[in-house]
Amino acid sequence: MGTISGSRGLDLNIGMTGIFITATGTDIGKTYVACQLLKWDQAHWRVFTACKPVISGWPTHESEIYKTDSALLLAANQLPITAETLDRMSPWRFHLPLTPDMAARREGKNIVPEALLSYCQQLIEEAKQASKAVLIEGAGGIMAPISGKFTALDWITQLESPCILIAGSYLGTLSHTLTAVEVLQMKNVNILAIVVNETLNSTVSLQETCECLQSFLPYPIIAWPYSKQTEGVNKAVSTLYNSLLQSITNTTLLQSAYESIIA
Numbered sequence: 001m002g003t004i005s006g007s008r009g010l011d012l013n014i015g016m017t018g019i020f021i022t023a024t025g026t027d028i029g030k031t032y033v034a035c036q037l038l039k040w041d042q043a044h045w046r047v048f049t050a051c052k053p054v055i056s057g058w059p060t061h062e063s064e065i066y067k068t069d070s071a072l073l074l075a076a077n078q079l080p081i082t083a084e085t086l087d088r089m090s091p092w093r094f095h096l097p098l099t100p101d102m103a104a105r106r107e108g109k110n111i112v113p114e115a116l117l118s119y120c121q122q123l124i125e126e127a128k129q130a131s132k133a134v135l136i137e138g139a140g141g142i143m144a145p146i147s148g149k150f151t152a153l154d155w156i157t158q159l160e161s162p163c164i165l166i167a168g169s170y171l172g173t174l175s176h177t178l179t180a181v182e183v184l185q186m187k188n189v190n191i192l193a194i195v196v197n198e199t200l201n202s203t204v205s206l207q208e209t210c211e212c213l214q215s216f217l218p219y220p221i222i223a224w225p226y227s228k229q230t231e232g233v234n235k236a237v238s239t240l241y242n243s244l245l246q247s248i249t250n251t252t253l254l255q256s257a258y259e260s261i262i263a
């Protein structure tokens with residue numbers, strides 16, 4: 001696998017320039033975690049861009065657009081929110097708050113998987129040329145139908161992208177997360193990290209959930225507290241960021257250099 005020079009001199013692993021962000025379900029925290037990652041990155045290596053190719057629940061009033069995943073991701077990446085940037089970030093937009101397949105069908109439209117894949121491949125290629133890595137936020141959970149029987153899992157598999165899996169910390173998440181991991185493994189998807197994003201008012205401990213998952217799984221498991229307290233969030237985002245940097249760069253030497261800079 002070849003190498004390229006990163007945006008601030010990082011030696012990037014070409015096979016890692018597209019990273020899929022998926023989750024065990026919808027509303028689990030894909031956009032939230034991606035935005036925190038992008039904001040952190042803006043203050044560090046500026047190596048990530050993002051896209052949210054398929055989005056449903058798109059507002060009918062322009063005044064609401066700033067709340068969409070697409071706008072949040074653009075803002076976190078310090079990009080302007082314009083018709084052009086939104087078109088590039090999210091070409092497949094549907095108004096109904098349903099799974100993309102249902103929303104598209106109700107609007108008399110159809111997502112062509114080949115077009116979606118080639119759009120993502122194009123972004124990955126462009127990221128590669130710019131010595132960056134692109135975060136691709138999926139839609140809904142890991143097996144959300146995108147178009148007919150083409151699911152988010154098919155999307156990840158056919159792109160051959162590694163992924164970050166976001167899970168919650170609610171009662172029941174262990175089975176959901178282990179099931180999601182099992183299907184990702186069956187399809188040989190490279191799991192870079194699992195983020196356990198704390199579920200508000202959960203009766204289950206975040207720490208214990210992470211420990212239990214770690215006892216089953218060989219991947220980095222990152223506990224992400226639901227909190228505006230910067231300390232807990234900073235620890236989680238820096239752990240995830242460092243873990244991703246280690247995956248997308250070719251040497252751990254660069255990583256140690258990076259850690260000594262931010263220490």
Ligand SMILES: Nc1ncnc2c1ncn2[C@@H]1O[C@H](COP(=O)(O)OP(=O)(O)O)[C@@H](O)[C@H]1O
Nearest residue numbers: 023026027028029030031032033197225226227
């Ligand atoms: N760790 C967290 N701390 C605070 N708010 C969060 C956290 N994770 C998610 N949220 C909020 O929960 C809601 C759902 O998260 P979101 O990232 O939009 O989910 P997804 O992209 O998986 O559908 C959003 O309003 C988001 O801001």
Ligand SMILES: [Mg+2]
Nearest residue numbers: 030031069137
């Ligand atoms: Mg989202």
